[in-house]
Amino acid sequence: MFRFGKIRPLLAVLVAAAILGAPTHARASYAVQVYDDGVLQGGIFTFVSGNSLLFVGTTTHFSLTSGTGSSNNPGSQGGSMLSLSNNETVTSNFGSTGGTHTIKIVLSQDTWTAPTGTPLVLSSSGGGSLTYSGGTNPTATQSVTATYQGFLDNSNTLFGMPGGAGTPLQTATATLNTIGSTAPLVFSPGVSVNPNVPGGTPFALTDVLELTFTLGAGSGQTAANISATTNVNVAAVPAPAGLLLALSSIPCLGIGAWIRRRRQPV
Numbered sequence: 001m002f003r004f005g006k007i008r009p010l011l012a013v014l015v016a017a018a019i020l021g022a023p024t025h026a027r028a029s030y031a032v033q034v035y036d037d038g039v040l041q042g043g044i045f046t047f048v049s050g051n052s053l054l055f056v057g058t059t060t061h062f063s064l065t066s067g068t069g070s071s072n073n074p075g076s077q078g079g080s081m082l083s084l085s086n087n088e089t090v091t092s093n094f095g096s097t098g099g100t101h102t103i104k105i106v107l108s109q110d111t112w113t114a115p116t117g118t119p120l121v122l123s124s125s126g127g128g129s130l131t132y133s134g135g136t137n138p139t140a141t142q143s144v145t146a147t148y149q150g151f152l153d154n155s156n157t158l159f160g161m162p163g164g165a166g167t168p169l170q171t172a173t174a175t176l177n178t179i180g181s182t183a184p185l186v187f188s189p190g191v192s193v194n195p196n197v198p199g200g201t202p203f204a205l206t207d208v209l210e211l212t213f214t215l216g217a218g219s220g221q222t223a224a225n226i227s228a229t230t231n232v233n234v235a236a237v238p239a240p241a242g243l244l245l246a247l248s249s250i251p252c253l254g255i256g257a258w259i260r261r262r263r264q265p266v
Helices: 004-021 241-263
Strands: 030-036 044-049 052-058 062-071 079-092 099-113 120-134 142-153 170-176 182-186 202-215 221-234
Touching: 030 044, 030 052, 030 062, 062 099, 062 202, 079 099, 079 202, 120 142, 120 170, 142 221, 170 182, 202 221
Parallel strands: none
Antiparallel strands: 030 099, 044 052, 052 062, 062 079, 079 221, 099 202, 120 182, 120 221, 142 170, 142 202
């Protein structure tokens, strides 16, 4: 007689093996890097909570307040989004002496998954403003040039940047020489990039925001408030017409063969 109790230990082993052997989803890494005149800065405090990131700190020529990032990873099958959220506030601290200095903010998150229907379409958008807080020289010219780029790295490397081709997708400029004034930073429309990533393949997204301040001596503080976003959307790839025709004929061929078999004498 068959006894179910005899196979319970075997079932338990099989279930345990299935659970232990099942693939697990990798935990995404999420980080920000800040460069001052091309030098990576170590004094930036970063706090990550889920898909939100906060960063503040002081570099050689700037201070960062209200630095935030957000993403919708893993997101929907239709699109992924990584953002340097509203009002990334960058304030200069070299206005008394003047000069030209650049700050670069790099936000990155890996382990996104490419849905089916490749290629993926990578685009970016951004906006912001420049504010002249005022200093000892009321006629000092203050200007900022901003560039923004979104990258997709199909090797799933944090801070990887091959997918954007190294050319800024967004640029903006503003110039002020009146204390207390504000000018918009209107980023030009971005150019879409079409990275080829097979469906189900993990990849990394990276935002790169670069601000170059040029200040006259005695300018005082100048602040830039920026928000920028990288979007990845799926562009469905239609099957070739010949392939669709071939696939549609398969059921008909099967029915024809069945009819011929039925007509053959027994």
